[in-house]
Amino acid sequence: MKKSIVCLLVIALFVTIFGAAGAEDSDGKITVWAWDPSFNIAIMKEAAARYEAINPDIKIDIVEMAKADVEQKLNTVLAAKTTEGLPEIVLIEDYNAQKYLQYYPGSFADLTTKFNYNDFAAYKVGVMTLDGKVYGVPFDSGVVGFFYRSDILAEAGFKAEDLKNITWDQFIEIGKTVKEKTGKYMLGFQNTDGGIMRIMMQSAGKWYFDEEGKPALIGNQALVEAFELYKKIVDSGIAKPTNNWNEWVGTINTGESASVTSGVWIVGSIKAAKDQSGLWDVAPVPRLSTVDSKNASNLGGSSWYILDKSADKDAAIDFMQKIYAGDKDFYQTILINNGAVGTYLPAATGEAYSTPDEFFGGRAIYEDLSAWMKEIPPVDYGIYTYEADAAIMAQMEAVCAGTMTIDDAIKAAEAQLENQIQ
Amino acid sequence: MGKKLSMKGWLFISPALILLAVFLVYPIIYSFYLSFTSTKGIISSFVGFKNYIRLVKDPMFLLALKNTGIILLIQVPIMLISALILANILNDRKLAGRGIFRTAIFLPSVTSLIAYTILFKMLFSFDGIINRLLLSTGIVDHPLEWLTTPKLAVFVLILAMLWRWTGYNTVFYLSAMQNISYEIYEAAEIDGASKTQTFLRITLPLLKPMILFTTIMSTIGTLQLFDEPMNLSQGGVTAATMGPGNCFLTLSVYIYNLCFKYVPNFGYAATVSYVIVFIIAGLTVLQFWAGQSNEEKDAKKRLEKEGKA
Amino acid sequence: MKRNIRVSRVFLYLFLIIVSFICVFPFYWMIVGSTNTPIQIIAGKMTFGSHFVENFHTLFNNYDMLRILMNSLKISGISVILILLIGGMAGYGFQMYKSNLKEKLYGFFLLTMMVPFATLMIPLFKIITKLNLLDTHFAVIIVSAVSAFMIFFFRQSFINYPTEILEAARVDGAGEFRIFFNIFVPSMKSTFAAAAIYSFITSWNSYLWPLIVLQSNEKKTTTLLISMMSSSYTPEYGVIMLAIVVATLPTIIIFFAFQKQFVQGMLGSVKQ
Incomplete structure (x- = not known):
């Protein structure tokens, strides 16, 4: 009987010793x-x-x-x-x-x-x-740049001027030529990723919600075009399918894809492949063509x-x-x-911004990017961006596979979003 | 059993009792209460059965239920049957090197869920080893999009789970088989019974309790499946779906999303988690009922017969 | 007939070899990977490379792997001891001192196994903060020490123990706890070994709960490190592979060291 008490005491002691060693301010x-x-x-x-x-x-x-x-x-x-x-x-x-x-x-x-x-x-x-x-x-x-491999694009016959202020449709056409002439992919792409979609939306000053924060997917032309572009990118074969972030970055670092369109923070990952120094360049992000859209966005x-x-x-x-x-x-x-x-x-401003970057062929990329930053159409992200993203991307698979029309997909997404945020 | 002795029993149980009460029972009760509230962050209100009604109309929940159900119905039977077959093979005393085989087959069970999921993700990536192998042997002529096509992605998930858990269950069966007296098998062999007959008539019935146990444990495990789909589908900062077409959206992943990814609604999340509890409870009762009915008696009868032979 | 048996035997071995290969291959691959650079790993290199030392340095210098390893060892070690003590005693208590109320409680505990951990997370976190245990290893330990499954496992293993031995000891005047620790436990060594291995592996590999309660860098465990490394935007695959190898090694060693007892112990638990 005594032993049992001792035993319990030992456990209690354990708790207090560790407890005392706990988080102190x-x-x-x-x-x-x-x-x-x-x-x-x-x-x-x-x-x-x-x-x-x-x-x-x-x-x-x-x-x-x-x-x-x-x-x-x-x-x-x-x-x-x-x-x-x-x-x-x-x-x-x-x-x-x-x-x-x-x-x-x-x-x-x-x-x-x-x-x-x-x-x-x-x-x-x-x-x-x-x-x-x-x-x-x-x-x-998160100012967006269209970062590309100038050597690969040159091989396909494109100069820096050809890539400036283009639309996404032009981007896809260029991608097809690149794939044809060099065998390289134009981009690494995950069709369940809402990143490119958000870039496209913000370039048109649009988001998933109206001023009162209510879902505004139906009747949103920017969204319709974005859906179409996702499907085009998949169908055209210019994108290397990737499953996750690491693979996606991998397509750049291994030189398999000719470009990446993303927030400026991607530069660190681009530069991780030191052997590609001097081979990169940057242009403004492509814009949408069926709505009023700028060659500037944020991710x-x-x-x-x-x-x-x-x-x-x-x-x-x-x-x-x-x-x-x-x-x-x-x-x-x-x-x-x-x-x-x-x-x-x-x-x-300052020296760091105007210094030519050898990695990007001597271009002062941050000067350009800061200029584009001022052009970014402001949007109110609201509180349900990820819910909206999830609702839209849930339908993307069916749209890309051709088993669902974009109109139906947007209707389904809005219904799901309404349910999600109630 | 004397009263005094019974009292002493409580002393043995009490440490576990106290810990379970504080760290298990209280949280269970508390979250049951939560399932009747709707919370947005720290703003909370009592809503009665509204959450339960919302479930029925929630497409994401229904999808999660469907996904979990599919994985459960495919993965658990394949895994348990494979484990049974492997255990039966390894139980053969005449088998050379069975210690080595047993170790090899159990080895996957020591890996952490995160570690093996990361390994499988890399193995099945677009230009991973599996695709390279299939291309070089000419089985496919272009790399398969394993983790970006819904059906293939589920296939990879199930494959990964089979790799990790089959050996684990094999050990349970093997242990149970080693309790079956060897003489019974010898007698059966003398009687001219084939291997398959012995397996079906002797081993299987005697293993019934163990099969029931592993079925229940695997059902519970699969219904709570979280680490594997979560890590297989992680798409970096901007991932919007859990795997292609949300095919990795299991119930536990949905709970996680409701708590941490979306505007946190712990109340609704608790409701979803109680649905899992109810399903598990229902299935367990069902499995017990199916497992006990006729088989138990049959096995006993057969055992007596074999014993006499 | 004999020939048929021999042919089927060959197929059986072939089958076993293939299954074993599939089981072991990822281990080989991660060991190889730990000696290569990220680019080589992505390129599918399947042979040993020369980057092991470099990866090793990165892992142990940049990520403080040694401390993290010690953290995991401490947490798992103490968890195992507590589980064996608390779970073993509880299993013994439920089996050897049966009473109506105890049976009801036992049934209730079994039911708790059905509740997903996600359900318990928020209330558990509140309790831990109230007990002033946040960001301590003990917060991880104490929660993993409460395992309804282990109590079930122990009780199941104890069913066939001949109670006459206990009765005889009682007649000799031994106290209940002395009987448990001096007579019962030594005779159930393999059960305890199996439970130790099982709970060590579980505790070593736990992820979600440590993630929530451990806050500071110095307290991290191996699984948290691997998760963090693999979600980095510029993943160093070679180092990640090495981290996985290092994190898996202890469980493999423990398993090999106690394999025999493990199988025997499992055997005990399923005796009907």
Whole structure:
């Protein structure tokens, strides 16, 4: 009998020992959650090093996770309404920002008076504004470029001029010639991926919702054309099918595909294949032809948010003010090292932007990209971008296979979206 | 059993009891309550049975139900039958090198779900080893889009699951078979029974409880299937569907999406998860009922007969 | 007749060799991959390369693999001990001290196996934060120590134990816990070994729960590392393959070391 008590005591002891060693609020430590080691993490490390040099009392702990994992943990922590385990700073993708702000009220620090938001690109500030209050620190731009292999396209008979300000239909025709003459694919493509669709939509200043945030898929001509283009891309055989991000990047790095149309943040991945230096060039993103559309668009991009109830909130704000809204040299460095185009306007000019990039055949690509950034039609992403994406892409397979008309697909997608967001 | 002794039994059970109550029973009850609420982030309201009604009209849920059902109906029977056959082969004492074969077949079970899914994703990528092999042997004349065509993608998922779990179940069967006395088999052989007859008449009936057990465990596992489809379909930052045509959208993946990918609705997610509970409960009862009816008695009778022979 | 048997024997071996090859091939491939560069892996190179040292350096220097490995070992090791202790005792308690109420409880516990983990996540997370256990390895350990399946497994294995031995010990005046630890456990070694291997592999490979409760870099486990690496935008396949090899190695070693007991233990659990 005594032994049983001893036994239970041992277990209790176990619990308390480990419990005591548990999470304590350690002051002077700013925790950051972010994803992508070669981009966001590397940039945050640079920022941390700069801040720690000014303020040695603060330690910045950058926790690296997969993007899906950051979102999952943030949801879990916020939903549990605890203040334990909150990071000070978290990276949130622009498409998702409103969702967090609206459905976790009071969770994010109101930064309206802490930063001068005129210093940031207006379309980024809009994404993080709710009821007139601003909740984040704008970070990278997702300005889209049509990045291509100048050598492959030259082999197929295309000069840089031929690729400027084209439409997607022209893009597909060029792709067919490339495939015919060089045997290379024009692009790596995943027909379940909404990325290209979102690029096309935003180039026309359209999105999946109307002003009141209601689904607006039916009667959306930009969407109809995007659907048609997806099918054309698949049918024309110019795209190498890829199943995931890694394979998709792989098609560029192995030289199998002649181009990639994506956000500027893809430059880091393009440059990973060092043997292709000098063989790349960039042109503005193709536009739609049946609606009013520009040769400028956006894909992705994210911003930093500060958790209101985190232990070292004030230190985190100071950190963001000093580096992300003050250190111009920092933005030059991350542009050169990581290809990050910041949205802090006072730092959007300077040597780093006008320096010719050898990898891109000596073109000062960031000068071009910053110019295109100003042309991006602003759209309100609303809160249900991923729901809409899922609803549309669920029908894409049938459309591409030719078993469903685009009209029916859009109707089905809208019905599903209505159900999803009720 | 004396009362005092029974009381002492509680001491043995109590640590487990306390832990289960805190870490299992409470969360179960709490999430059952959640299934009657609708939440958007931390904004929550009690909606009664509305979530359950919503299910019936939710195309994504119905699709997830269908996908899970398909995987369950194809993968579990193939896996268990293969495991039975393998176990029967490996149970032969005259088989040379059966230790090596047994180890090889069990080996996949030690890999983590994430690790083997990543391996399979790479094996079956557009220019992965499988496509190279098929091309070089002339079986196909152009690479197959394994993971971008819905049917092929499901095929790969099932194949991967078979690879990982068949050996696992084989070990269970093998253990159960080794409990069957060898004399019974010898007697059967003397009586002139063929291998197939012995398998069907002796091994199978005696293995019934084990088959029931593995069927229930596999059913539970498949209905909760998450890691494999999630990792096979991960499409980087911009993926909109779970695999081509949403073919990897299983019930657990849908729950995950409802919680973390979309505007988080933990209430509705809890409702979906309780649907899984109800289905599992229903199937378990069904399997018990099917497993116990006539077979049990038959096996006993046969055992007596064989024993006498 | 004899010849037929011999031919069928050949086919049987051929079949087994093919099955074994399929089972083992991915292991060979990942070991080979860990010695190659990403480009070589994408190109389908199937032979050993010269990049092992480089991959090794990246893994252990850039990703702090050693610490992560130790974290996983610590979590799995303590989990196994707790599962054996708590689960073993509970299985023993349910089997050897039967009572009506206990049977009902037991049935209820079996039912809990049907609840998907996704259901429990949010409430569990709340409990862990209330207990001040967030971002501790113990939060992972304590939740994996609660396994209805293991209690079921233990009880199932104990069914055929001859209770006369226990009675005899009682007559000799031994206390209940002494009987359990000194007489019962030593005679059920292989059951405990099987349970140890099973729960070690489960705990070692767990993903979703550690992902939620572990926050800081220093606390990460091997599965979390692999998941993070493979979702990187510029994946280093060679390093990922090596990470998978390193992460799989402990489970393989444990399995080989205790294989015999494992099979015996499984055997015990299914005796009817």
